[in-house]
Amino acid sequence: MAKEDEKKDSGDWKEFFWNPRTHELLGRTASSWGLILLFYLIFYTCLAGMFCLTMYVMLLTLDDYKPTWQDRLATPGMMIRPKGESLEIIYNVGKTESWDSYVQALDNFLAPYNNSQQVMSNDACTPDQYFIQEDSGEVRNNPKRSCQFNRTLLEDCSGLTDRTYGYQEGKPCILIKLNRVIGKKPSKNGTTPYVTCGAKVNYSQPLVAVKFMNISHNTDVNVECKINPITSTSINERDKFAGRVSFKLRINTL
Numbered sequence: 001m002a003k004e005d006e007k008k009d010s011g012d013w014k015e016f017f018w019n020p021r022t023h024e025l026l027g028r029t030a031s032s033w034g035l036i037l038l039f040y041l042i043f044y045t046c047l048a049g050m051f052c053l054t055m056y057v058m059l060l061t062l063d064d065y066k067p068t069w070q071d072r073l074a075t076p077g078m079m080i081r082p083k084g085e086s087l088e089i090i091y092n093v094g095k096t097e098s099w100d101s102y103v104q105a106l107d108n109f110l111a112p113y114n115n116s117q118q119v120m121s122n123d124a125c126t127p128d129q130y131f132i133q134e135d136s137g138e139v140r141n142n143p144k145r146s147c148q149f150n151r152t153l154l155e156d157c158s159g160l161t162d163r164t165y166g167y168q169e170g171k172p173c174i175l176i177k178l179n180r181v182i183g184k185k186p187s188k189n190g191t192t193p194y195v196t197c198g199a200k201v202n203y204s205q206p207l208v209a210v211k212f213m214n215i216s217h218n219t220d221v222n223v224e225c226k227i228n229p230i231t232s233t234s235i236n237e238r239d240k241f242a243g244r245v246s247f248k249l250r251i252n253t254l
Helices: 001-019 028-061 096-113 117-122 153-156
Strands: 080-082 088-092 173-178 207-211 223-226 244-252
Touching: 080 096, 080 223, 080 244, 088 096, 096 117, 096 153, 096 173, 117 153, 153 173, 153 207, 173 244
Parallel strands: 088 244
Antiparallel strands: 080 173, 173 207, 223 244
């Protein structure tokens, strides 16, 4: 009796999977399966079309050179190069392997600032004048170009006259760069000591080079660089990352 029940259950399952009398697969005929597949094909095609249309409309509102929405920062952030681990620059003058990575990092960072690259990518702007590239009605003046910032402006810290940037002789160079604030123009009268601009092709951020000439050796030296607060908005002393950067420098000679 049990075997007959098992045989009956097995037959019912096989008949549900494929019924040779009604030609049904999993309880549905070929036309029923076709209608279901057609429905989901149309349904997901409409969903994909709505998604593509939404993305297309959204992309129409975006500008290649300026974000649609942005927060105006009171003061820009600052960073150093080379930055090392945890903003610490520690090396031994007599051990080349301890400072060679800093030299390589500076070489890589300054490669786009080579005069040959700047001439090809950017324009030679007139000092103390805004380099504004306005659009002409609906005609976009794209791509917009940047002003040149040649590596030679860094002089002893350019890596051209001293390939080790002073690290070999215990007088290292540190490069300071400021994050740009899009849409803000630098002042001509010295009230805005940092450079800001819109997003442009091949934009090279202006740099400030600091060369430590008489730093104490074999001891930790904590250095803080910050924007001279002569702007209309003073630096927030509670925010240690606004308009300043702090790092530790240690040069060992033993």
